[in-house]
Amino acid sequence: MNRFLFNLHSWLGIVAGLGLLIIGITGSIVVFKEEIEAVAFPELVLKANPEAPRLPHDQFLANLTQALPDYEVLGWGPGLKDDQADQVFVVKHGESEGQMVYADASTGKPNGTPMAWDGTLTNWLVSLHYSFLLDHVGEAIAGVFAAILCFLGISGFWLYRGFWKNFFLLRWGRTVRIFFSDLHKMVGISSMLFNLLLGFTGAWWNLSHLIHHAMEGELDEEPPAVTGRAWNSALSLDQLIATAREKLPGFKANWITLPRTKEDDIVFWGCTEDHGILRSDFGSNVGFDAQTGENKYVIDIRQAGAWAQIMDSFRPLHFGTFGGLFVKILWCLGGLTPAILAISGSIMWLKRRKPAKQPAMKKLRQAAASVELDTVNK
Numbered sequence: 181m182n183r184f185l186f187n188l189h190s191w192l193g194i195v196a197g198l199g200l201l202i203i204g205i206t207g208s209i210v211v212f213k214e215e216i217e218a219v220a221f222p223e224l225v226l227k228a229n230p231e232a233p234r235l236p237h238d239q240f241l242a243n244l245t246q247a248l249p250d251y252e253v254l255g256w257g258p259g260l261k262d263d264q265a266d267q268v269f270v271v272k273h274g275e276s277e278g279q280m281v282y283a284d285a286s287t288g289k290p291n292g293t294p295m296a297w298d299g300t301l302t303n304w305l306v307s308l309h310y311s312f313l314l315d316h317v318g319e320a321i322a323g324v325f326a327a328i329l330c331f332l333g334i335s336g337f338w339l340y341r342g343f344w345k346n347f348f349l350l351r352w353g354r355t356v357r358i359f360f361s362d363l364h365k366m367v368g369i370s371s372m373l374f375n376l377l378l379g380f381t382g383a384w385w386n387l388s389h390l391i392h393h394a395m396e397g398e399l400d401e402e403p404p405a406v407t408g409r410a411w412n413s414a415l416s417l418d419q420l421i422a423t424a425r426e427k428l429p430g431f432k433a434n435w436i437t438l439p440r441t442k443e444d445d446i447v448f449w450g451c452t453e454d455h456g457i458l459r460s461d462f463g464s465n466v467g468f469d470a471q472t473g474e475n476k477y478v479i480d481i482r483q484a485g486a487w488a489q490i491m492d493s494f495r496p497l498h499f500g501t502f503g504g505l506f507v508k509i510l511w512c513l514g515g516l517t518p519a520i521l522a523i524s525g526s527i528m529w530l531k532r533r534k535p536a537k538q539p540a541m542k543k544l545r546q547a548a549a550s551v552e553l554d555t556v557n558k
Contacts, residue, residue, distance in 0.1 A: 182339065189335045192328050194529055197522040199312070199325040204518035206309035207378070211500055211512045213302045214264075221300065224282050224291050230263035232286035237417040237436070243288025244268065251294060252406045254278065257435040259285060260461065270294050271406040271440075310382070316390060323386030329379035329518060333372040340365045357531035364524040371517035378515070381494040403440060410439040411446060411470035420473060424448050424466040427478045434461045439470040446470045452482070457502040460495035 209216070217225045235243065241253060248270060256268040265282040272279070272294070279294035280303075298307040311318035417436065425431050433448040446469075449462040463481035468474065481492050496502040500511030 185335055186339055189332060189339060190525070190529060193332055193522070193525040196325045196328040196332075197526050199321065200329060200518040201522040202312065203309055203322065203325060203382075204515055204520075204522070206305045208512045208515035208519075210302060210306050210309060211508050211515060213306070214261075217300070217302050220302075224300070225265055226263050227259075227265055227284050227286055229286060234258065234285035235288050237421065240266070240283070240285065240288040241417065244283050244290065247289050248281070248294070251279075252409060253438060254406070254440055255435065255437045256283075258433070260434065265291055273407060274405055276403045276405045310386060316393075319386045320390055323383050323390070326379045326382035326386065330376050330383065332521070333368070333375045333379065336365075336368045337372050340369060357528055360524040360527045360531075364521060364528060367517055367520050367524070371514060371521075374514045375517060377497055378518075381498040384491075384494065385498075406440060410442050410444065412473070415446070415468075415470075415473045417446075420446060420468050421448060423468075423475060424478075427466060427475060428452065428464060428480055430454060431464065431466065442471065444470060445476060452480075455481075458493045458496055459489075460492050462495075463492040 214225075234240070244253060245251075251270040251272050254269050254271055256266050258266050264285075266285050268281050268283050268290075269278050270281055271277070278297070280297045280299070281294040282291040283289060284291060298304040298313075304313075307313055310322050312322060314321065421433055424433065430452040431448075431450055432453065433450040435449040437445075437447040437449065439446065445467045447465055447467045449465045451459060451461050451464055455461075455463070459481060465479050467476045467478075469476055481489060484492075500507045
């Protein structure tokens with residue numbers, strides 16, 4: 181059984197190695213996405229005057245629409261920090277493909293022109309992280325690799341369950357294979373719970389998303405083209421937000437979805453002021469009829485079922501946004517462990533398969549293999 185599990189662990193690690201290397205490195209970088217963007221292109225993602233108050237939602241939308249007359253706003257997220265610009269999702273009239281533009285919350289004017297969502301380096305890295313830039317196919321591959329990461333963590337823990345005896349031992353004076361074997365075990369065991377967390381949440385997001393859209397027949401379905409505003413322009417977004425706060429006291433709208441078609445609703449996604457550190461900023465939502473303004477539903481994540489609340493915690497747990505700079509640093513370092521495991525595992529695999537040219541080296545490799553298998557069989 182251990183031999184079979186060892187071989188399966190090794191082969192799955194090789195198959196998913198390059199993907200986990202990419203996922204690990206990009207994930208570590210995008211932990212500091214906001215900080216990188218603020219330094220790399222502040223004129224795009226920050227307000228011109230951080231102290232200036234934001235405009236009311238209706239005025240912001242009117243100003244932005246005037247600045248971009250050929251585009252329809254289908255959603256936007258107010259910056260979560262006072263100095264951040266809003267992120268706005270727009271579609272050009274007559275087209276169906278969406279674009280993103282940053283806009284100053286205090287003026288309603290765009291910081292630049294609309295671009296593809298992955299038009300910035302940081303968003304490109306996010307897209308590479310979860311889909312390998314391959315759309316739905318890439319999402320499926322990344323989801324499978326994330327599931328493999330979970331299996332590798334569990335199987336590695338079982339194979340090397342006697343690791344405590346030599347947990348911090350790195351045998352520098354032995355063969356390359358023995359050194360990387362020690363490194364692989366030490367990093368893999370110490371990061372197992374962390375990688376299970378990242379792997380499970382990533383696999384759940386990608387695979388459940390694809391399964392849902394496949395069941396709805398939406399994977400290959402192109403959204404309808406946008407020809408103009410699909411909701412009643414007499415409605416006030418500020419008034420709808422006020423109503424949402426009456427229905428859900430303390431509610432803060434962190435993303436606004438506006439209708440693409442007349443059948444769609446206006447939806448405010450957000451959280452309450454006392455939502456807690458392990459809840460996302462978008463777990464609760466309030467929906468309104470886009471033509472009449474009638475409140476259709478209120479979903480308070482605090483009153484939802486246990487599984488819904490667990491899923492809501494995936495976002496802060498996956499991205500490390502719940503504990504300030506210290507947690508972000510930990511998540512950045514932890515995100516590198518799949519990359520370290522991919523590299524060390526690949527080196528071990530190559531060394532096992534490289535033919536020995538000298539009797540002395542052959543004996544050393546046989547000794548290394550014996551040590552490794554002894555560890556597995558314990």
